Each structure stands twice: as structure tokens, then as C-alpha cells.
Amino acid sequence: MSAQTAPLLEVDGLRVDFASRAGLVQAINEVSLVVHKGETLGLVGESGSGKSVSAQAVMGLISPPGAITGGDVRWCGTSLLGRKGERYARSVRGKNIAMIFQDPMTSLNPLMTVGDQIGEAMRYHLGFTHVQARRRAEELLGAVGLSAPARRLDQYPHELSGGMRQRVMIAMAISCEPELLIADEPTTALDVTIQAQILELLARLQKELGLAIILITHDLGVVAGICNRVAVMYAGRIVETGDVDTIFEDPGHPYTQGLLRSTPSLEGTEDTLMSIDGIPPRLIDPQPGCPFLPRCPIGVDACRQAPPAEAWKGSAVRCWKAGADAWSMGATRAQEAGL
Ligand SMILES: Nc1ncnc2c1ncn2[C@@H]1O[C@H](COP(=O)(O)OP(=O)(O)OP(=O)(O)O)[C@@H](O)[C@H]1O
Ligand SMILES: [Mg+2]
Known part of the structure; x- marks a missing residue:
């Protein structure tokens, strides 16, 4: 994915707020990311960090x-937002960009057969007749590994297992041959064996169809398995982005370093597993400065002002102490202070 190729998707300084009784929740704050043709970007972070809101936006x-x-938010250089982008966005979403959700039961219509649901987008976006859409839906069900696809067309979602429903969602998502698939925790509701099968399926489809994928997950093991690049979110911001290999070998942000140290499956270092003490900050009236500061072992005065600006390309780390071995330094600092 050369940096010269124009990106498919550009999210540029995006902010999303939710009004609540307690005040304005700043769910995502200046989020920027790019996705190029054919690459898989992992979006990782703790619960509430803004992964789903970014995808929903x-x-x-x-x-x-x-x-x-x-x-x-730009698709192939043209904005999808505002009144000007409305028409363009309608033609792009569901066709060029498709999404699969964590829990297929809440996103499949329980009153529609599998065949009709898969066919719907093809009738809308591609002008397929009912018969054409049904024939293609059967092929797609076969392509995502469902047995007896012809019989599945007339079944309802409740007649299928969780893994089968997730395959139906994937068939629906790829029905209009999207260039970008956003998969929001596509395997968390499934048991481990089925999880592995679904991830394999996504990886295969990506190869065969040249898809770009944004894979949202809190599991760094999943990222290591199938992503090229990763963006790490914390408290509504992206704190680090870069190649998977670089970030796994040499994470720059103390939060990324902490996440890696608390992931058991990666290096088999269960005996040295750590957890990051503390909780993420409130998203109402966020303080200026780095949101990770209260939990950071190596915070300095500058971190109270503002984190460094996010760079656009290559590895970008929003930390004044980027690259320092935060958790070893933090332990030494605590020791010196007699803590
Ligand atoms: N409908 C809503 N109303 C109010 N606040 C919301 C709403 N949806 C999301 N938020 C806020 O946005 C923040 C980010 O939520 P989001 O769902 O993107 O988190 P996430 O990273 O996907 O977490 P998870 O791993 O649990 O799915 C949450 O902390 C929540 O405060
Ligand atoms: Mg989510």
C-alpha cells in the first residue's frame, strides 16, 4: 500500500458529540485515519474509546x-458529509463501503428471509431483479462457506446459529462488491473456533476481492493475525498509528506498550502479564492535555498542556515521550520515590 496511492477513505479531524443530561459527551475528538485499497487496518482500544462511533460516523x-x-469524511477525495455530500454518500454507503456488526441478531431483520435480506442491497444499488438477486444471494452464501445455500435462502435468522448468521451478514456486506468493509468486532459474540473461521473467511475474501478492511477489535491477537496497519484509540482519540510489525516490535505510546504487555497470546509471556491501573477519563468536559496522563507512568509537565499533533502518514505517536520504555521507566521511578 504505497503512500503514493490515493486513499479510498480519509477521516480527517473528525469530532462526534452526544448531548446528555450530564453535559456534552465528546465521544471522538479529532480522529484522523486513512485506508488504502486492499489493506487491513486494525482499530483497537478499550471499551468506550470511540471505535464504533468512528465507524458509525x-x-x-x-x-x-x-x-x-x-x-x-472523504471517499476517493470527495466529502460524504453535509448537504452537499448527501447524495454521493447515499450511493457510496452500502455499495462501496459496507459494514458488519458485532451482533448479527440486532442487525438482521427477524421478519425477512435470508435470501430477501441479502438481495435487498443488490436490488437497490445494482438494479437487480428479484430473480437475479436471489441467484446471486445463493452464490454468495456458498462463497462465505454456508452449507446448502439454496435451502438457506428461505430460512429466517432465528433458524441459524450465531456463526451462520455472521456469515449471512458478511454475504450481505459483500453483495455489492464493496471496496471497503468495516467489521465492528465481528467475532466477539462467537466461540473461539467459529471466531477463527470467520477471521479466516475475512482474510480470504480480502485476497480474492481486493477488499480493504477496517477491523475493529479490542484483541491485539486478532490484529497481529490479519492486519497490515493498526490505529490505537484511547478516550476518543487515536494515540498511535503505524505498521503492525513496527507497532508490535517497537510500540511508541505508553498506552500501546501497556496494551501489548497485557495481551497474553502474543509472546506467551503469561507470567509477566500486566494490567494498566486506573480507568479512562470522562468524555464530558475533557481536560486539556493528554487523556492518558492520569494512568501514564512517565508523564511530564508538557503532557498537561496538549499532546503533540497527530501526523498523517507512517507511524505517528501522540506522546511527548514517544518511544521511551514507559512501564520499565515507570517502575524505576516508583522505586526511586519509595512507592
Ligand atoms: N448513543 C449514545 N449516546 C451517548 N453517548 C454515546 C452513545 N454512543 C456512544 N456514546 C459515547 O461514545 C463513547 C464511545 O463509544 P463507542 O461505542 O464508540 O466505544 P467502543 O470503543 O466501540 O467500545 P466497545 O469496545 O465497548 O464497543 C462511549 O464512551 C459513550 O460515552
Ligand atoms: Mg464498539
Whole structure:
């Protein structure tokens, strides 16, 4: 994915706020990322860090009390936002960009057969007749590994297992041959064996169809398995982005370093597993400065002002102490202080 190729998707300084009784929740704050043709970007971070809201904003799924309050989302260089982007966005979303959700039961219509649901987008976006859509739906069910696809067409979602429903969602998502697939925790509701099968399926489809994928997950093991690049989110911001290999070998941000040290499966170092003490900050009235500061073992005065600006390309780390071995230094610092 050369940096020269124009990106498919550009999210540029995006902000999403939710109005709540307690105040304005700044769910995502100046989020920027790019996705190039054919690459898999892992979006990782703790619960509540803004992964799903970022995806929903790209898909146009933010509705009151939420609103996009700043920044831009561009597809092949053209904005999807605002009244000007509305028509373009309608033609792009569901066709060029498709999304699969964590829990297929809440996103499949329980009253529609599998065949009709898969066919719907093809009838809308591609002008397929009912018969054409049904024939293609059967092929797609076969392509995502469902047995007896012809019989599945007339079944309802409740007649299928969780893994089968997730395959149906994937068939639906790829029905209009999207260039970008956003998969929001596509395997968390599934048991481990089925999880592995679904990830394999995504990797295969990506190769065969030349798809770009944004894979949202809190599992760094999954990222290591199938992603080229990773963006790490914390408290509504991206704190580090870069190649998977670089970030796994040499994470720059103390939060990324902590996440890696608390992931058991990667290096088999269960005996040295750590957890990051503390909790993420409130997203209402966030303090200026780095949101990770209260949990960071190596914070300095500058971190109270503002984190460094996010760079656009290559590895970018929003930390004044980027690259320092935070958790070893933090332990030494605590020892010296007699803690
Ligand atoms: N409908 C909503 N109303 C109010 N606040 C919301 C709403 N949806 C999301 N938020 C806020 O946005 C923040 C980010 O939520 P988001 O769902 O993107 O987190 P996430 O990273 O996907 O977490 P998870 O791993 O649990 O799925 C949450 O902390 C929440 O405060
Ligand atoms: Mg989520």
C-alpha cells in the first residue's frame, strides 16, 4: 500500500458529540485515519474509546442526540458529509463501503428471509431483479462457506446459529462488491473456533476481492493475525498509528506498550502479564492535555498542556515521550520515590 496511492477513505479531524443530561459527551475528538485499497487496518482500544462511533460516523449512522461537530469524511477525495455530500454518500454507503456488526441478531431483520435480506442491497444499488438477486444471494452464501445455500435462502435468522448468521451478514456486506468493509468486532459474540473461521473467511475474501478492511477489535491477537496497519484509540482519540510489525516490535505510546504487555497470546509471556491501573477519563468536559496522563507512568509537565499533533502518514505517536520504555521507566521511578 504505497503512500503514493490515493486513499479510498480519509477521516480527517473528525469530532462526534452526544448531548446528555450530564453535559456534552465528546465521544471522538479529532480522529484522523486513512485506508488504502486492499489493506487491513486494525482499530483497537478499550471499551468506550470511540471505535464504533468512528465507524458509525463513516457509515452515516450518527443520529440525535449524537452529531458530527467537526472534521470530514472523504471517499476517493470527495466529502460524504453535509448537504452537499448527501447524495454521493447515499450511493457510496452500502455499495462501496459496507459494514458488519458485532451482533448479527440486532442487525438482521427477524421478519425477512435470508435470501430477501441479502438481495435487498443488490436490488437497490445494482438494479437487480428479484430473480437475479436471489441467484446471486445463493452464490454468495456458498462463497462465505454456508452449507446448502439454496435451502438457506428461505430460512429466517432465528433458524441459524450465531456463526451462520455472521456469515449471512458478511454475504450481505459483500453483495455489492464493496471496496471497503468495516467489521465492528465481528467475532466477539462467537466461540473461539467459529471466531477463527470467520477471521479466516475475512482474510480470504480480502485476497480474492481486493477488499480493504477496517477491523475493529479490542484483541491485539486478532490484529497481529490479519492486519497490515493498526490505529490505537484511547478516550476518543487515536494515540498511535503505524505498521503492525513496527507497532508490535517497537510500540511508541505508553498506552500501546501497556496494551501489548497485557495481551497474553502474543509472546506467551503469561507470567509477566500486566494490567494498566486506573480507568479512562470522562468524555464530558475533557481536560486539556493528554487523556492518558492520569494512568501514564512517565508523564511530564508538557503532557498537561496538549499532546503533540497527530501526523498523517507512517507511524505517528501522540506522546511527548514517544518511544521511551514507559512501564520499565515507570517502575524505576516508583522505586526511586519509595512507592
Ligand atoms: N448513543 C449514545 N449516546 C451517548 N453517548 C454515546 C452513545 N454512543 C456512544 N456514546 C459515547 O461514545 C463513547 C464511545 O463509544 P463507542 O461505542 O464508540 O466505544 P467502543 O470503543 O466501540 O467500545 P466497545 O469496545 O465497548 O464497543 C462511549 O464512551 C459513550 O460515552
Ligand atoms: Mg464498539
